[in-house]
Amino acid sequence: MGDMQGAAMKWTRLSAWLSLGLAACAQPTAAPSLQKEIAVTETERDEAAIRAEMNYRPVKWPLKFKRHNFGARCYDTLYCSIWYGGMESGDERPSVPSSTYGIDYLDNWNGGMSFDNFPPPAEVTWRSRDGLTHKTDIDVAAIFRDELMLHNVPREEISDVPDGRLRTNPSILLEVNDRTIRIYMRARIPTKRLQIPGNPYSDVRYDLILVKTYNY
Missing domain, CATH: 1.20.5 (Single alpha-helices involved in coiled-coils or other helix-helix interfaces)
Incomplete structure (x- = not known):
């Protein structure tokens, strides 16, 4: 009798489990x-x-910066040295003409050294392709005295940012090219719209802005 009661209880429990399983399967x-x-x-x-x-x-307007990255390049020189913020850039040996790299030779160029605004003027010494030696100081602080970021993005197209503060350092770039020195700025500006449709990583512009040209 006890065995029959035990079997009945097991069957009852099994039936309950099956009912629960079927009910779960029946849920839409x-x-x-x-x-x-x-x-x-x-x-x-x-x-x-x-x-x-x-x-x-x-973003807080206008866009301003208190630190900047700096980079320097030399093209078509016999010797080239740029001192800025206690660090030297340049080429001790002859550098090739910029035409070697095509019209886009400055693409993806960014400053690698970071400084507070502003170190003393950059000291530039070089020999142009004709063999003449040149020496000049480029007063970066005077060129960018207003500390404004230079860019091509309209205010209404710039993305919102945390606390309205754009935490990015622009690059100030110095190019020595034979007998010409050019100063550029390149700032990373986030945009509301994708610059390349379908590319989720293209919500930014990084335009190269020519600021000053010196001929020697």
Whole structure:
């Protein structure tokens, strides 16, 4: 009698488990399109929460900088030395003409050394292709005395940033090219729209701006 009662209890438990399993299987599942919509909504909600927490705001205008990166290059010289902020750049040996690299020879050029605004003037000494020796000081502080970032992005196209502060250092670039010195600025500016449609990493512009030209 005891064995029959035990078997009955086991059967009751088994029936309950089966019922629960069938009930779970019978629950309706969201359609794939609905699931995708839910996922997108959750992602947007997460992004909104992050932006709120980090206090994203329109950039403070105008864009200014207190630190900058510096870089120097020499082309078509017999010797070239640039001292800036206690560091030297240049070529002790003859450098090739910029035409060797094509019209885009300055693409992707950025400053590698970072400084507070501003070290003393850059000291430039070089021999041009004709063999003449030149020496000059380039007063970077005077050129950029207003500490404004130079760029080509309209204010309304710049992305919101945490606390409205654009935490990026522009690059100030010095090119010695035979008997010419050119000063450029390149600043990384985040944009609301993708610069290359379909490329999620293209929400930025990094234009090279020619600021000053000296001929010797």
